[in-house]
Amino acid sequence: MAINENFLSFLWQFRLFTAQPLYCVDGERLRVIHPGWLNTHAGPDFMQATLEIGGVRWVGNVEIHVNASDWFLHNHELDKSYDSVVLHVVYAHDRAIYRGNQTLIPAFEIKEIFDVRYLQQYQQLINERTVFPCAAQVTHVDPLTVSWMLSRVLADRLERKSDELLQQVKHLQGDWEAALYHCLARSFGFKTNTVPFELLAASLRHPILVKHHRDPLQVDALIFGQAGFLAGAFEEIYPQQLQEEYNYLRKKWRLVPIDVSLWKFLRMRPASFPTVRLAQFAALMWRTPVLFAELMHCRELHELHHFFEQLSTASYWDHHYTFKKVSAGAHTHMGISSVNSILINAFCIVLYSYGKHTANQEYKDRAISFLEEIAAERNHLVDSYAENGIKIENAFDSQAILELNKYYCSQKKCLNCGIGVKLLKR
Incomplete structure (x- = not known):
């Protein structure tokens, strides 16, 4: 089954490893105090992680790759912002990676230390041919998680639209x-x-x-x-x-x-x-x-x-x-x-x-x-979510559904969605 960086980020973010304690590829012990904050913009994948490597505490950024050599495939060696990376998390460690000052970036390989059932569930979820990936499973997610995710994407929608309008106001x-x-x-x-x-x-x-x-x-x-x-x-x-x-x-x-x-x-x-x-x-x-x-x-x-x-x-x-x-x-x-x-x-x-x-x-x-x-909008898309068990009571909910579908469901970003993560971690 194909591995991608989104799935590896999911494993890292929630520390879903079967081995304890953890070790870097050079044998130094790794303790993850905080995995860092997922970065959705340019730059390393996780920001401000707190780690202990070989007994030394590090605070910095974490980069995720399927293969360590992907570092060069993505031209990170040309970007100084990647000199702040304190750990390189990879599925397969096929090459040592150095910062611009020629210091080695510690590497952590997770190829053999995660439960393959997570990958199987993830593949099953994104390959579902339903209106949205988790349509057949969303009723298994507690209402609090669904409500939290809808609030999150509604906030994203309002911020995005307000940024667009503020640009027009400036014009x-x-x-x-x-x-x-x-x-x-x-x-x-x-x-x-x-x-x-x-x-x-x-x-x-x-x-x-x-x-x-x-x-x-x-x-x-x-x-x-x-x-x-x-x-x-x-x-x-x-x-x-x-x-x-x-x-x-x-x-x-x-x-x-x-x-x-x-x-x-x-x-x-x-x-x-x-x-x-x-x-x-x-x-x-x-x-x-x-x-x-x-x-x-x-x-x-x-x-x-x-x-x-x-x-x-x-x-x-x-x-x-x-x-x-x-x-x-x-x-x-x-x-x-x-x-x-x-x-x-x-x-x-x-x-x-x-x-x-x-x-x-x-x-x-x-x-x-x-x-x-305001009453919830009624259209084919919103109705399809309601028919599959998501409670849509007002325009707050229906607007959130539109955002969720456009930026998560239709792009199969289940690993970035609170609902998808909850299903995968069951």
Whole structure:
């Protein structure tokens, strides 16, 4: 069975060795006081390990390889950060390794001192052809471990998304209102039309919308015009008015619309058509042009829902899902699942990010609290985890599942997952 570095790291991290006491390849006794902290970035695999080798205490880094000679395969001899390695943990010791100053790095070979059943269980887990690797076994893991892992990956998700948003805030020269505007636009795309919504927000700066927020027709004209939907001839009054307003505003602000062909309608329910989403987005923009300022004062979930409860699109959309085609009894009111999706992916992320930016834990805690109150997202992926025994009660849980699947399950990183480790150590 194939051995890889992830599996060796698992054995080292949890000290799953069958031999005691331990010895380095040169015969010196090894005592692992602390194996170090797993490093997920560049550099040695474990940082700040505390070891006793031959009676001498060492504090430094540990590097893991299948074969000792892999040190050169990975070009570590060219990287001075590896001079801090105090122990080389290998499956097979086929070569002595020296630091840049020509001092020998002690080596510890584990080829013959681990229970092969760990490897068999690991191979069985990653080779499972189920929705996620441990689908058939996850019910054997105690709920506390599952809850801990979901909390861990949810924290990772919030940190990752906030880092991305903070980069955008920097690009926008610290304009948080504009940052929320971009985040909302992306959220209104609901995956299928995320890209054109992002391009729309990039082509239509937020301050321009704010200048026209008192005139709903002008806001609609700017958004539909920049989206590329106001080209050509129209027979109905409303699109004619939009076109007239947009032609004026386009020249005034020197605007260039995006290509209308970017928008996707195929295999979508009419109520989710991009034209409907654009109308809803426009209604939100002219109703509350300074959303960020209001968001910062929201302490209850119903206050966030309030932004969407009074959204009023133009009456034209009561009878249309697209331009030029009448649809009797068109329904353009935003459903609760759509609203919740925007709260999760825009409002909560911006709130958490602002808390991180200002070092204000209250904002971060409030964002997490909102996620705990918002209903869990329902989709094929989330449902598959629920059907296999993972309890998903709210958006906190469903967001954690999305992160867990993307960065652990789909990459078969069971050895880095608390749930997977628990199963392997049973």
